Amino acid sequence: MTAANGTNGYHHEPRKLKFAVLGLGRMGLRHASNVAYLTPRAELVAAADAYAPSVEKAEAVLPRSTRLFTSYDDVLNDAEVEAVLIATETASHASLTIKAIKAGKHVLLEKPISIDVEAARPVLKAAQARPDVKVMVGFVRRFDESYQYAYDQVTTGKIGKTYLIKSASNDTYDPTGFFVQYSKASGGIFVDAGIHDIDIARWMLDVDNPKSLPNVKKQVTSVYASGNIVRHPALAESGDVDSALAIINFENGTTCNFHVSRTSMHGHDIYCEIYGTEAKLHVNPLPSLNKVKILDGYGVRNETTPSFLERFKEAFANEVNIFTDTILDGKAVPVSVEDAFQASQIAVALTHSFRTQRPVFFDDEGQPILE
Amino acid sequence: MTAANGTNGYHHEPRKLKFAVLGLGRMGLRHASNVAYLTPRAELVAAADAYAPSVEKAEAVLPRSTRLFTSYDDVLNDAEVEAVLIATETASHASLTIKAIKAGKHVLLEKPISIDVEAARPVLKAAQARPDVKVMVGFVRRFDESYQYAYDQVTTGKIGKTYLIKSASNDTYDPTGFFVQYSKASGGIFVDAGIHDIDIARWMLDVDNPKSLPNVKKQVTSVYASGNIVRHPALAESGDVDSALAIINFENGTTCNFHVSRTSMHGHDIYCEIYGTEAKLHVNPLPSLNKVKILDGYGVRNETTPSFLERFKEAFANEVNIFTDTILDGKAVPVSVEDAFQASQIAVALTHSFRTQRPVFFDDEGQPILE
């Protein structure tokens, strides 16, 4: 038997990106699986978690060809590794990213860079110092097919000029109280949850378009926030809330208004209204788990997505595929450290506004004036 | 550096099923890609198409490790191959399946087995003769997450006793007239398109449940069909239609009513209403491409799925994954040759009813009485 391609070599194997994943918690392991099994152009050569049981759990899932480690440095020092996905706890994001950049590894970093802006600044500098290294921040919504469709409508002029984004990130209420503990190290609801809404708004509203605002560093005019504790009284200790509203006035004349909460009784509900001068788009106005309607004594209904894992399952796989394409095809990353840094700055300004009950204005250098 | 798993072998690579795909046309190549890239427990070791340009096209897409052939027999004779997916033209389905079964290969066969019942019978016999070989027919809807969710509701008693299925398979109108040519060798609209609706009805209505009807071979009481030519006058030559209705009265007291057409101006629209004594389920009442609503001068709207490829993209990948699991885990196939044979028999009876304008009754042996 002679294989049609067997020996003559005209069947070129596309080069595969040598990928490693740092952090093998729930999301990290999912990312690692996505790289290993659902990213044809990548190969998961290594994965690591400082917590040995997580590594053990990962062994049962990942390919045998993936080398497993309990030291992140071992991976970052490994010459074979070309790209790393950082999915460790937030506190280590900044330092690992900087190390990775210095080691010349491309980085796909789970959001946020850090819980405060100051810790994020060195990451931005490190990235700027190595333009040969691609650093992308994993704002997963951007990689969801519905958001991508909406963005395509926006950029091809289908809805005219986009002037307003109204969105919501309503997380399922968790009666275990986990969120209260988590909140303490998360930077608060605007930094932890609102950052997604801020990122989508900046993207859809084209707030940093160099053509429209060529010499202007100031992207935001002012922000205002308001919040309440609805279901987690213990949040009062950390100064956080479980339901909050934000308004962001951008310098290009557009506006964002979003709502974030941890109190949804009907499931994970993320939606986004995009107002253009010629049309409005509405991404996911009512959540659904699938395409089935149930008609019974409770009315006409559908189940909802219990968490972001069901809602953004495909988007997480798209994210690593697109990042892989970016590197193999030498394209610009669709969401940069700069994007994440600007979003963080807005989130921090919103947190300040919420605490002072006053708007926060931004100066000409693009910095929030935190009085 | 020492890999946590590297040499000590405690990280077991799960065994991968050695898979081959026969037929590399549009769907065949998609199947092959799904096996190669989206089926973690399978490895695409070989693929073949008798038409050399299709092989060449596949080379650009499939992994280098996949050996490519222009002879189906080469693949079927290859000892390494454990399972084959047959996605060749319908006329060769039966003979290739029999060969594969005889060669001891597990088979995932694209529907239908054949365009007539007689040609399908030997396949059924071959499969029965080799219980060690798993043969599954690729009725893709069964592997769609929404149909699976609905089926789970049905089998867990959530909707009471299911008594009626109403469904539709409305294919997008193709102005090129391709369908007229295609129709001639397709067996007609009931065999080619209706077979999916028949399969879903048999599945959801539990028509061959050995518990409820232990010694009964007769599954169908009678069928009735009606049809019209709406947009393709040339179909008159082949005695086919482009819009048809069917009623199937099952022996267990349940009923199916479906509509098939090739005349949909708004896209590919497949829906299924499942009536139970306690609730009704509706799978995909109105088609949508994604989760975006557009609000503009045309009203409030969403785009639809242009073809089955967008609608069942994930289901095709699920199908090969589930087939792979079936083999590796020694489970029964969820949809058997017997299922496909029974569905074909009903499709042929419906075609006869349509032509004679009379119902077709079934005898006690389960055979249609084609007067």
Added chain:
Amino acid sequence: MTAANGTNGYHHEPRKLKFAVLGLGRMGLRHASNVAYLTPRAELVAAADAYAPSVEKAEAVLPRSTRLFTSYDDVLNDAEVEAVLIATETASHASLTIKAIKAGKHVLLEKPISIDVEAARPVLKAAQARPDVKVMVGFVRRFDESYQYAYDQVTTGKIGKTYLIKSASNDTYDPTGFFVQYSKASGGIFVDAGIHDIDIARWMLDVDNPKSLPNVKKQVTSVYASGNIVRHPALAESGDVDSALAIINFENGTTCNFHVSRTSMHGHDIYCEIYGTEAKLHVNPLPSLNKVKILDGYGVRNETTPSFLERFKEAFANEVNIFTDTILDGKAVPVSVEDAFQASQIAVALTHSFRTQRPVFFDDEGQPILE
């Protein structure tokens, strides 16, 4: 003070139609209220019910100016009365209608004319003998704003040529068993419930268009029906069913497929799919009581219409208004005795088909061949 119109008479009071309602049961009283309070161009001068308690109940609701009777003849002999709405029990429809026509009263008759075709024939003749008297049959769906919108789309060519209607009349399951009793005198499910679907199909599919079929009396080619008892075993006695399917092949090449049931657990669910060569319309794909979505532990849901009273509340008022306009403005009635007669004939043929398990064909005179 001088009224701007007071005495000088240039403010013409539009003439009001002198209306009477026969039958003051649940629907009759609602009709009477609609005439009295929601029909600006009509005046309810009289109302009657042979059952005195119904009259007493009506007194509390209707205007004092309405004279109330326990004899239908008293109303029909009253010279002041110009038009009557007949909402008595079905058995008296035909005889009262004939009397009313002979007395020169315009008639709005609740469907059906009668439970069998023979009893309806004299009504048809009586109506034909008095072209000066307007007789309209109250197929209420035609007067619903959504059906009217759909019909407008159809007649203005927006959906191309209409070729298929698929509809459903799913009535809420009534655990009291009332329906079993009611069934005995109702003519069966096709006559009682299916008649609405038949009427809508005839209307939307233009089956009696004299332009397209000028010299043809035959409107229907053949009909086929199938049915099951799902929840009311006692129906077996009267030969009726609580879930049934029908296919009607019309002589103009169009088709109707409908489902009627008394077994809906989620409420009153009436929908209609209208297939045209350029577009499809779907009237009420999923039922809803109002515009509110509830998002809670049961998912995303809305309440449904419990009965036809909520679904067609506005349509019943429209119906009497349109009938009133018809008379005052000298227009043709939108739905005639002939329409109702033809629909009845089809319903009876479907009942025959269901019982014989064979299609019923129609002869060249337009009569069903009931073998």
Added chain:
Amino acid sequence: MTAANGTNGYHHEPRKLKFAVLGLGRMGLRHASNVAYLTPRAELVAAADAYAPSVEKAEAVLPRSTRLFTSYDDVLNDAEVEAVLIATETASHASLTIKAIKAGKHVLLEKPISIDVEAARPVLKAAQARPDVKVMVGFVRRFDESYQYAYDQVTTGKIGKTYLIKSASNDTYDPTGFFVQYSKASGGIFVDAGIHDIDIARWMLDVDNPKSLPNVKKQVTSVYASGNIVRHPALAESGDVDSALAIINFENGTTCNFHVSRTSMHGHDIYCEIYGTEAKLHVNPLPSLNKVKILDGYGVRNETTPSFLERFKEAFANEVNIFTDTILDGKAVPVSVEDAFQASQIAVALTHSFRTQRPVFFDDEGQPILE
């Protein structure tokens, strides 16, 4: 012939409220028609408009028994008139309402009381001085069946404790530029359009519940607004905008966030999300003209309501019926002058916030601190 009720008088005619309508412009004439034809318990005895052509137009529509005037005083001085609906231009609302109250007429006043708070204060006082006179303000949304259903869910505890309202009043873009002219005398977008959202929020969030806040005059903690000119550059002259956002922090710990615009390209789109601790309600998430879906080359779609007239047609009729019931049955009005006054005060504070780009706080007397 003897009428069952004719002479013996046991059939009591319910007393009818003697109603008059002031202002016969587009909405006024509709109100007058609703009173005349769709309000069984009321009688339209008089109607007036200072503009003679409007009276002439009304003559063709209203009953002959309605006396028509060009002087509002003539109506207010007419002893027969028990209640008046004031639908004149906003500038005359306050003075006419005060006159009517002093004349002892019950008043249904179209919103707003006035474009500024100071002019509204005397109306509030006049109403307080005559507790025997009922004064209701026509916030029409409260009388829509969907809002009433939602309110019923809220007050019966179905959604737990309500803590947040998010709503939108998106008016159809009018290319004639009428809105720019209109804006000058309207008080601006918050007063003219936002007042509806404010009223619904106050209602649903129970902000003035004397039980929860018995001795507290302060209902609002602070408000913040932001706005943009999207399509009407000429609005800059009057300091108004055509798209605006507002956040209201209420003293009882609840919050409202709304969006008002005049720039909707897809029609009149009013929605309201009501967040409770146990469930969320969504009133009209996507607008629709009727129950028909169109499936064609533009996707799956429905037409929208072009204006508030289609959306709130039934609500306007409900409003006058409920007001009539209130008087005839001696009940409290569901929406008082006090409610409208509080809403106006919030609207004015939002306008101030928008102009100063700072939040407006309220003092302990419930007055906004307009710095």
